[in-house]
Amino acid sequence: MQPSSMRPANPPDTHIASTGSYDYMPKTDRFHEDLTTDPALWCRDHRGKTYSLEEWIELTQSFHGYPAPGVVMGAKMVDIAMRRVPAGGLFDAVSETSKCLPDAVQLLTPCTTGNGWLRVVPFGRYALTLFDKHTGWGTRVYIDPALLDPYPETRYWFFGIKPKRKDKSDRLMDEIAQARERIYGVQAVRVTPELLSKNPSDQRAICPECREAYPAGHGPVCRGCQPETRYFFLRGA
Amino acid sequence: MQPSSMRPANPPDTHIASTGSYDYMPKTDRFHEDLTTDPALWCRDHRGKTYSLEEWIELTQSFHGYPAPGVVMGAKMVDIAMRRVPAGGLFDAVSETSKCLPDAVQLLTPCTTGNGWLRVVPFGRYALTLFDKHTGWGTRVYIDPALLDPYPETRYWFFGIKPKRKDKSDRLMDEIAQARERIYGVQAVRVTPELLSKNPSDQRAICPECREAYPAGHGPVCRGCQPETRYFFLRGA
Numbered sequence: 001m002q003p004s005s006m007r008p009a010n011p012p013d014t015h016i017a018s019t020g021s022y023d024y025m026p027k028t029d030r031f032h033e034d035l036t037t038d039p040a041l042w043c044r045d046h047r048g049k050t051y052s053l054e055e056w057i058e059l060t061q062s063f064h065g066y067p068a069p070g071v072v073m074g075a076k077m078v079d080i081a082m083r084r085v086p087a088g089g090l091f092d093a094v095s096e097t098s099k100c101l102p103d104a105v106q107l108l109t110p111c112t113t114g115n116g117w118l119r120v121v122p123f124g125r126y127a128l129t130l131f132d133k134h135t136g137w138g139t140r141v142y143i144d145p146a147l148l149d150p151y152p153e154t155r156y157w158f159f160g161i162k163p164k165r166k167d168k169s170d171r172l173m174d175e176i177a178q179a180r181e182r183i184y185g186v187q188a189v190r191v192t193p194e195l196l197s198k199n200p201s202d203q204r205a206i207c208p209e210c211r212e213a214y215p216a217g218h219g220p221v222c223r224g225c226q227p228e229t230r231y232f233f234l235r236g237a
Numbered sequence: 238m239q240p241s242s243m244r245p246a247n248p249p250d251t252h253i254a255s256t257g258s259y260d261y262m263p264k265t266d267r268f269h270e271d272l273t274t275d276p277a278l279w280c281r282d283h284r285g286k287t288y289s290l291e292e293w294i295e296l297t298q299s300f301h302g303y304p305a306p307g308v309v310m311g312a313k314m315v316d317i318a319m320r321r322v323p324a325g326g327l328f329d330a331v332s333e334t335s336k337c338l339p340d341a342v343q344l345l346t347p348c349t350t351g352n353g354w355l356r357v358v359p360f361g362r363y364a365l366t367l368f369d370k371h372t373g374w375g376t377r378v379y380i381d382p383a384l385l386d387p388y389p390e391t392r393y394w395f396f397g398i399k400p401k402r403k404d405k406s407d408r409l410m411d412e413i414a415q416a417r418e419r420i421y422g423v424q425a426v427r428v429t430p431e432l433l434s435k436n437p438s439d440q441r442a443i444c445p446e447c448r449e450a451y452p453a454g455h456g457p458v459c460r461g462c463q464p465e466t467r468y469f470f471l472r473g474a
Contacts, residue, residue: 063343063349064349064351064352065347065349065352065354066352068351068352070351071351074351094468094469096461098350098351098353099351099353100351100352101351102349102350102351103349103350103351103352104351106300106343106349106350106351110302112300112301112302112339112340112343113335113339113340113343113350113355113357114301114305114307114308114311114335114336114337114338114339114340114341114343115301115302115303115305115337115340116335116336117302118350120350121460121466121468122460123451123455123459123460123461123466124439124441124451124452124455124459124460125447125449125450125451125459125460125461126449126450127449127461129468129469131469137472138469140469142449143449143450144448144449145443145448145449145450146448158441158450159441159450160438160439160440160441187471187472188471188472189469189470189471189472190469190470190472191468191469192467192468192469192470194468195468201397202361202397203397204361204395204396204397206382210362211381211382211383212362212363212364212379212380212381212382213362213363213380213382213395213396214360214361214362215361218360218361222360222361222362223358223359223360223361223362224333224360224362224364229358229360230429231331231358231366231428231429231431231432232331232366232368232375232377232426232427232428232429233426233427233429234424234425234426235374235424235425235426235427
């Protein structure tokens with residue numbers, strides 16, 4: 001999605017054929033790479049704008065509310081995946097967790113929750129996939145637990161033990177910065193056809209209870225008025 | 238959430254008591270209001286930053302990818318709801334549709350998909366709720382079909398008939414701008430207790446198939462490796 005002038009000359013690991021398909025062939029389905037990129041840069045967005053680690057932490061704080069380690073790692077993961085997306089192609093995103101990672105995707109790619117190009121699947125795995133929305137071919141990036149041994153604070157964080165002390169959380173961020181690409185696995189994948197089809201807009205009906213419009217296919221009453229799914233009560237009701 | 242200096246003096250319809258609870262009491266559970274606000278402004282974010290309609294359309298284009306009418310209306314809906322949120326309190330958000338509305342919430346409030354303060358419930362109703370994350374009291378704003386009669390292009394859009402011709406889509410945006418607050422309903426609500434409880438972090442296990450970490454409560458194998466839920470295949474697999 002970046003203009004070609006913004007992409008590094010001779011990217012070390014991928015070359016995108018003009019057909020839009022990948023012409024690299026991984027020797028295994030999983031491979032790890034220590035990409036040689038400018039150490040002053042942490043990530044770049046789909047328009048080619050680059051961020052240093054400090055700049056990225058600032059943007060994270062502004063959008064996400066706090067400088068979450070998960071969004072800092074997420075940016076590196078998006079960056080790794082985006083380098084493997086055919087330039088100029090349209091891609092969608094999947095985040096396999098709702099925690100942190102979706103915000104890195106939303107800030108760095110064209111994919112957001114509201115435009116439908118980002119989907120969150122509730123797998124609880126710290127992984128994301130960017131895929132060509134026509135062919136379904138794409139790249140999945142995940143945190144690989146087997147690679148965390150040299151990074152003890154990151155390992156604690158990853159297994160749900162959050163640092164409470166300031167020195168520990170500084171140490172975690174130092175480790176993430178130091179590890180760069182080294183803690184992530186990369187896979188070439190193809191998503192299932194269901195992810196490629198657009199949901200046709202359902203015909204809309206007026207709910208007899210709330211008098212609001214809803215997708216007619218949900219039944220005679222909208223989900224907001226069905227006792228099993230309603231999430232609020234009117235004041236006084 | 239806005240600094241008090243940014244809020245209009247004597248807001249016409251609400252006054253926030255220092256206890257953090259509302260001291261207005263709507264006469265009915267549903268009420269519509271034509272709020273008298275500066276016509277040059279379209280919305281404002283939780284930090285008090287204001288946007289004209291043109292500025293908001295520009296930000297929508299940048300984040301959402303195109304100037305979607307749903308995000309323009311969504312901003313007005315968030316603005317209406319945010320005026321009723323106790324100042325200084327912490328609030329969460331629910332969007333009852335995944336279409337467009339979540340992006341207005343993410344750009345104007347502290348609530349994002351990745352920080353967990355925004356939830357999307359798949360009701361297909363064009364409505365959002367902001368609620369106090371401790372008490373559950375909040376405000377719901379929705380597009381009221383009964384109020385759309387004077388706005389025919391908006392009505393077509395709302396019932397899923399998208400304008401294909403440029404003059405029609407300009408007309409739609411003109412109508413949205415002209416309608417301002419007049420097409421939305423407002424409700425005082427209390428969300429169900431499930432929305433107030435934080436999901437405790439599940440213990441994590443290593444999946445015997447993919448060797449990645451996942452919430453142990455999902456079963457002996459992670460959801461990504463279960464045939465019913467997996468969404469991709471490895472290249473060559």
